Amino acid sequence: MLEIKQLEVKYDLISALREVSVSASENTITTIVGSNGAGKTTLLKTISGLLRPASGEIRFLGNRIDNASPSKIVKMGISQVPEGRELFPRISVYDNLMVGAYLRSDKKGINRDLDRIYHHFPILKDRRRQLARNLSGGEQQMLAFGRALMSGPKMLLLDEPSIGLAPVIEQKIMETISNLTQEEDVGVVLVEQNAALALSIASYGYVLEQGSLALKGPAEDLIKDDSVRAAYLGL
Amino acid sequence: MTILQFITSTPKRFVYALIGTIIATPLLVALPHALTSYWQSVLVIFALNTIMVMGYRVITTMGGWSFSHVATAGLGAYTTAILMTLETPWSFWATLFLGAGISGLFALIIAYPVLRTRHYYFFLSTFAAGEALRQAYIQFKGITGGSFGISFIPRPEGFWGIDFNTTTGFYYLVLAIALIIWLLLYRFDLSRVGRTIKAVAANEELSESIGINTWGHRTLPFVLGSVIAGFAGALSANFNGAINPLDFGSILMFKLVAAAIVGGVSTFFGPILGLLYLTALEEIFRAFAEWVPLLWGASVIAVLMIWSGGLEMAVLKLLALLRPILFNRAKNSSAKNIG
Amino acid sequence: MQVLANIIFLSSFYVSFAVGLALVFGVMRTINFAHGEFYMLGGYALWLLSGVLSNTIPDGATFIVAMLVGAGVVGILGMLVQLTLFERLKEQPFSIFMATLGLSYVLQVVVVKTIGPMGRSVPAIFPGFIMFEGAILPIQRIVVLGFTALMMAGLWYFLMRTDLGRAVRATAQNKTGAMLQGISMGKIALTTMFVGSALAAISGTLMGSVLMIGPFMGAEALWRAFIIIIVGGIGSLSGTVVAALLFGLIDTLMTTFGAGKFAAMVDAIIMLLVLSFMPNGLLGSRE
Numbered sequence: 077m078l079e080i081k082q083l084e085v086k087y088d089l090i091s092a093l094r095e096v097s098v099s100a101s102e103n104t105i106t107t108i109v110g111s112n113g114a115g116k117t118t119l120l121k122t123i124s125g126l127l128r129p130a131s132g133e134i135r136f137l138g139n140r141i142d143n144a145s146p147s148k149i150v151k152m153g154i155s156q157v158p159e160g161r162e163l164f165p166r167i168s169v170y171d172n173l174m175v176g177a178y179l180r181s182d183k184k185g186i187n188r189d190l191d192r193i194y195h196h197f198p199i200l201k202d203r204r205r206q207l208a209r210n211l212s213g214g215e216q217q218m219l220a221f222g223r224a225l226m227s228g229p230k231m232l233l234l235d236e237p238s239i240g241l242a243p244v245i246e247q248k249i250m251e252t253i254s255n256l257t258q259e260e261d262v263g264v265v266l267v268e269q270n271a272a273l274a275l276s277i278a279s280y281g282y283v284l285e286q287g288s289l290a291l292k293g294p295a296e297d298l299i300k301d302d303s304v305r306a307a308y309l310g311l
Numbered sequence: 312m313t314i315l316q317f318i319t320s321t322p323k324r325f326v327y328a329l330i331g332t333i334i335a336t337p338l339l340v341a342l343p344h345a346l347t348s349y350w351q352s353v354l355v356i357f358a359l360n361t362i363m364v365m366g367y368r369v370i371t372t373m374g375g376w377s378f379s380h381v382a383t384a385g386l387g388a389y390t391t392a393i394l395m396t397l398e399t400p401w402s403f404w405a406t407l408f409l410g411a412g413i414s415g416l417f418a419l420i421i422a423y424p425v426l427r428t429r430h431y432y433f434f435l436s437t438f439a440a441g442e443a444l445r446q447a448y449i450q451f452k453g454i455t456g457g458s459f460g461i462s463f464i465p466r467p468e469g470f471w472g473i474d475f476n477t478t479t480g481f482y483y484l485v486l487a488i489a490l491i492i493w494l495l496l497y498r499f500d501l502s503r504v505g506r507t508i509k510a511v512a513a514n515e516e517l518s519e520s521i522g523i524n525t526w527g528h529r530t531l532p533f534v535l536g537s538v539i540a541g542f543a544g545a546l547s548a549n550f551n552g553a554i555n556p557l558d559f560g561s562i563l564m565f566k567l568v569a570a571a572i573v574g575g576v577s578t579f580f581g582p583i584l585g586l587l588y589l590t591a592l593e594e595i596f597r598a599f600a601e602w603v604p605l606l607w608g609a610s611v612i613a614v615l616m617i618w619s620g621g622l623e624m625a626v627l628k629l630l631a632l633l634r635p636i637l638f639n640r641a642k643n644s645s646a647k648n649i650g
Numbered sequence: 651m652q653v654l655a656n657i658i659f660l661s662s663f664y665v666s667f668a669v670g671l672a673l674v675f676g677v678m679r680t681i682n683f684a685h686g687e688f689y690m691l692g693g694y695a696l697w698l699l700s701g702v703l704s705n706t707i708p709d710g711a712t713f714i715v716a717m718l719v720g721a722g723v724v725g726i727l728g729m730l731v732q733l734t735l736f737e738r739l740k741e742q743p744f745s746i747f748m749a750t751l752g753l754s755y756v757l758q759v760v761v762v763k764t765i766g767p768m769g770r771s772v773p774a775i776f777p778g779f780i781m782f783e784g785a786i787l788p789i790q791r792i793v794v795l796g797f798t799a800l801m802m803a804g805l806w807y808f809l810m811r812t813d814l815g816r817a818v819r820a821t822a823q824n825k826t827g828a829m830l831q832g833i834s835m836g837k838i839a840l841t842t843m844f845v846g847s848a849l850a851a852i853s854g855t856l857m858g859s860v861l862m863i864g865p866f867m868g869a870e871a872l873w874r875a876f877i878i879i880i881v882g883g884i885g886s887l888s889g890t891v892v893a894a895l896l897f898g899l900i901d902t903l904m905t906t907f908g909a910g911k912f913a914a915m916v917d918a919i920i921m922l923l924v925l926s927f928m929p930n931g932l933l934g935s936r937e
C-alpha cells in the first residue's frame with residue numbers, strides 16, 4: 077500500500093536519510109526501529125509531506141505522493157500521530173478530535189467515527205469538554221490516536237507512541253495499536269526506539285541506523301537476530 | 312589603565328581608523344565651502360543623523376532593533392530646548408551632557424522590561440514606550456509647549472573664531488562631536504566588551520552558560536546607543552532652533568531603521584552608507600517629498616526580499632575584488648586588516 | 651454614571667481596534683503594522699459612501715453598507731498583504747514589521763494625496779441623546795457600542811462554532827499539529843488576514859461615525875493597541891478584551907480626574923511592569 081524507494085532527505089546540505097526503501101501494507105504493523113537520531117522522525121515527516129525528499133519516490137496506493145501537500149496526503153488516507161503528539165493544548169478534547177476530521181464533510185461518517193473512538197478510548201468521552209493540556213500523558217497519547225483516526229485513514233504513521241510513558245501504559249498502548257489494526261482496517265507504520273516493544277506486535281520490521289537501512293525482515297526473525305539483540309534489545 | 316597600556320593594547324584596525332580619520336578630517340572641514348547654503352544644511356542634518364545611526368547600530372549589536380530610539384533622542388532635544396530658553400538660560404554644554412544623560416537614564420529605566428522581550432515583543436514594546444514618551448511631549452504643554460513645541464532655542468557661543476550661528480560653524484561643532492563619537496564607538500566595537508556583546512547576541516544561552524553577564528551585555532549597548540541619540544537630539548534642537556513632537560515621530564525612526572537595513576549593520580560604515588543612500592533619494596526626489604518614505608520603504612523591502620546584506624556587502628565584495636589590484640604588494644598587512 | 655458610560659465607550663473602541671491585531675498575531679505570529687491604516691480606510695469608507703449615497707438610502711443603511719464595503723475591500727487588501735509580503739518574508743519577523751511599516755506610510759501618503767491631509771467628519775447618523783441616571787448618552791455612541799458587541803459576537807461565533815474557525819484556533823496553538831490534520835497553512839493565513847483586516851475596517855467605520863476621520867487616525871491609535879495586546883498577552887483574544895477594559899477604565903478615570911496628560915505615561919508604565927513581572931501578559935500562554 078505504501079512504497080518508498082531509494083529515498084534521500086536532506087537538512088540543508090546534510091543527508092538525514094540515504095537510499096531508504098520501505099514498504100508497508102494494509103492491516104499489518106510495519107515497524108521501523110532505530111536509536112535516537114537515526115532518522116525515523118525525518119522519514120515520517122517526509123511521508124506526511126512536511127519535508128520534501130531530495131531524491132527517490134514515495135507511492136501510496138500506486139500514486140506518487142512525494143511532491144503532494146500535507147493536506148493532499150491526509151486526504152488520500154495517510155494520518156500521523158507525531159512525535160510529541162502535537163495536540164492543540166487550549167482547545168477541548170472534542171475540538172481536537174474534530175480538527176482531525178477537518179477535511180471531511182460527511183457528517184454521518186464523522187459522528188460514527190467519533191463514537192467508535194469514544195468506544196476505543198472511553199476516557200476521551202468522559203473528558204471531552206476538558207482542555208487537551210489538562211490530560212495525563214497516556215490520555216494525551218490516546219487523544220493523538222483518536223485525532224489521527226478522525227480523518228478516516230487507511231494508513232497510520234506512529235512516531236514513538238510509547239515515549240515518556242510508564243511501562244504499564246506503554247504495554248497498553250501497544251495492545252491498543254494491535255487492536256486498532258485489526259478492528260479499524262488500517263495499515264500501521266510504527267516507529268520506535270524501543271525495539272523489543274515494537275517488534276513484539278509488528279509483522280515486519282526495518283532497522284534504521286544513521287539514516288540508512290541496516291536490516292529488514294519479518295519481526296520474529298529480527299527478534300532472534302544477534303546483531304539486533306545486541307544493539308537494540310540490550311541482550 | 313595607563314596611557315602606555317592603552318596604546319599598546321590598541322588594535323591595529325583602530326590605529327588605521329584613527330589615521331584614516333586624521334587624513335579625512337581636512338576634507339570634511341573643507342566640504343561646506345564647496346556647497347551652497349542649502350546643501351550645507353543638508354550636510355548638517357546628515358551629520359546629525361549619522362550620530363543617530365551610529366548610536367542605533369550600537370543597539371543593534373546586541374541583537375535587537377529598537378523602535379524607541381528617536382523618541383529617546385527627543386529627551387536630549389527637549390532638555391536642551393527647555394533649559395536654554397529659561398529666563399536664565401543654562402550653558403549649552405551643560406544641557407548637551409545632561410540631555411544625553413537623561414536619554415541614557417530613560418533607556419536604563421525601560422531596559423529591564425523591554426530587554427526581557429525578543430522579536431516582535433521587542434519591536435512592539437519599544438515602539439509603544441517610544442510613542443508614550445512622545446505623547447508626553449504633546450501632553451505636558453506647560454513644559455514642552457505641547458504640539459507646537461519650543462522655539463527660539465539659541466545656539467551655543469562660538470570659540471576659536473568659529474561662529475556656531477552660521478551653518479558652517481555649526482557643522483564644525485557637529486562634525487567634531489561625530490568624529491569623537493565615531494572613534495570612541497569604533498574602539499568600543501573592537502574592545503573585549505564590544506566583542507562580548509556580539510557573542511551574547513549570537514548565542515545568549517551559550518554565553519550565559521559560560522558565565523558571561525548577558526544581562527549587562529545587553530543593557531550596556533542599549534543605554535550607550537541611547538546616550539548617543541541624546542547627543543544628536545540636543546544638537547538638532549540647537550541647529551533647528553525649534554522642536555516639536557513630530558520631529559521625533561515614526562518617520563525619522565523609519566529612516567534610521569531603513570538606513571540600518573539598506574546599509575547593513577555588520578560593519579560600522581553600513582548604516583552610514585544606508586543613510587547616505589536614503590538622503591540621496593530624499594534630495595533627488597525633493598519635489599515629491601511626500602512620496603519619499605515610499606521610496607525608502609521600497610528600498611527596504613527590496614533589500615529584505617532580494618538583496619540581503621545591503622550596501623555594506625556590496626562594498627565589501629567590491630573591496631575584496633579591488634584589493635589584489637591595489638594592494639598586491641602588501642599581502643600580510645592586508646590579511647590582518649580583514650581579520 | 652457618566653463615567654461608567656465613558657469607560658464602556660472607550661473600552662469598546664480599544665477592543666474593536668486591537669482584536670484584529672491580536673487575532674493575526676495569535677495565528678500567524680506576525681504583526682501587521684498597517685493595521686492602523688486599515689482602520690483608517692474603514693473610516694474613509696464611511697465618509698466616501700455617506701457622500702455618494704446621501705439622499706438615496708437612509709443614513710442607517712449607509713452606515714451598514716459602509717461597514718460591509720469597508721470590511722470587504724480592506725479584508726481583500728489584507729489578503730493581498732498576506733500573499734505579497736507575509737508569504738514571501740515568512741519566518742522573518744523583523745522584515746515583516748518593517749515592510750508593513752513601509753506599507754502604512756504608503757497608505758497614509760495615498761490618502762493624503764487623493765483626499766487630503768485634513769480631518770473629515772460625517773454628520774451624525776443617529777442624532778440625539780438619551781438621559782439615563784443623570785448621564786448623557788449620545789445615541790450614536792450606543793449604536794456604535796451595539797455594533798461592536800455584534801462584531802465581537804460574530805468573531806466569537808466564527809472561531810468557536812465553525813469548522814474553519816476551529817482550524818484557525820488549532821493553527822494558532824500548534825502549526826505542525828494543524829498541518830498534519832490536513833489544514834492548509836496558506837488558506838488559514840488568508841482567512842486570518844481577511845478577518846483581522848476586516849475587523850480593523852469595521853472598527854474604523856464605527857469610530858468614524860463619532861470621531862474625526864483623517865489619514866493619521868490609525869497611526870495615532872496603533873501604539874495603544876500594541877500596549878493592549880502586550881498587556882493582555884500577545885495572541886490571546888480574551889487577554890486583549892481584558893486589557894482593553896482595563897485601559898478603558900484607567901484612561902477614562904484619569905481624564906475624569908484631570909490627569910489625562912499622564913494617561914499615556916501610566917499606560918506605558920503598566921506595560922513595562924507587566925513585561926517585567928509577567929512577560930506573557932495577563933492571559934497569554936507561554937511560547
Ligand SMILES: Nc1ncnc2c1ncn2[C@@H]1O[C@H](COP(=O)(O)OP(=O)(O)O)[C@@H](O)[C@H]1O
Pocket residue numbers: 087092110111112113114115116117118119
Ligand atoms: N530540523 C532539522 N535540521 C537539521 N537537522 C535535523 C533536523 N531535524 C533532525 N535533524 C537531524 O537529522 C537526523 C535524524 O533526526 P530524526 O529524524 O529526528 O531522528 P529520530 O527521529 O530517529 O530520532 C539527526 O542527526 C538530527 O540531528
Ligand SMILES: [Mg+2]
Pocket residue numbers: 113116117118159
Ligand atoms: Mg524522532
